[in-house]
Amino acid sequence: MHDIRFTVNGQAEHATVPATLTLLDLLRDRLALTGTKEGCGIGECGACTVLLDGKPITSCLMLAVEANGHSIETIEGEAVGGELSVLQQAFIDEGATQCGFCTPGMIMSARGVLSRTPNPSYEEIIEAIAGNLCRCTGYEAIVAAIQLASERLADDAQKGRLP
Ligand code: FES
Ligand code: FES
Known part of the structure; x- marks a missing residue:
């Protein structure tokens, strides 16, 4: 032990x-x-x-x-004080979760790429989630959610709000 x-x-x-x-x-x-x-x-x-x-x-x-x-x-x-994180809200807003089984892993991979690259390209997002399989969504809504979270985080940073 x-x-x-x-x-x-x-x-x-x-x-x-x-x-x-x-x-x-x-x-x-x-x-x-x-x-x-x-x-x-x-x-x-x-x-x-x-x-x-x-x-x-x-x-x-x-x-x-x-x-x-x-x-x-x-x-x-991810959620702090009962409030969804920007990434979680973006997944909901883009309809990026269906059965939800892949979603926690997807969000952690998304969190990883956004912390390295706050404004990732489409290709960088694809590469970041390449190891996360989703049998439901077809991936496009997930990519859109990560792009939306990136935009919202940049907007929050400009306004001095925390992620
Ligand atoms: S459960 Fe770990 S990669 Fe599938
Ligand atoms: S939402 Fe069902 S596996 Fe991704």
Whole structure:
């Protein structure tokens, strides 16, 4: 067993975990953060995407012990004080979520690209979500939602509002 310390959505966490436990299982089963979805479990679908130190990763392929000393962000950290984030609202406004299974992972990948590139091109958005599979939407509404969030965040920054 290994003692690990890390943060999830800014909150300090501590856990004692076996070497084989995945970060996905730590989040879902130990911390009850079930917004992060398990689809394939083998790194193919992106449903389990979270941010590790700001970078999107597939949590089903990462061991929990590797999270020691790192910062994790999950979909549960998006809404603050009961208010949807700009990205979440843009997904609703563009009709970018249908069954919703891919949505948490999509939003974390979108969060990753927007933090690196506040005004991403169409191609950069496509590349950012290339590892996230969606069986429902046909992707165009998702790309439009990320573009809309980018525009709204730029507008908020100009007006001095927080994202
Ligand atoms: S559940 Fe991790 S990539 Fe599919
Ligand atoms: S909304 Fe159903 S898988 Fe994407």
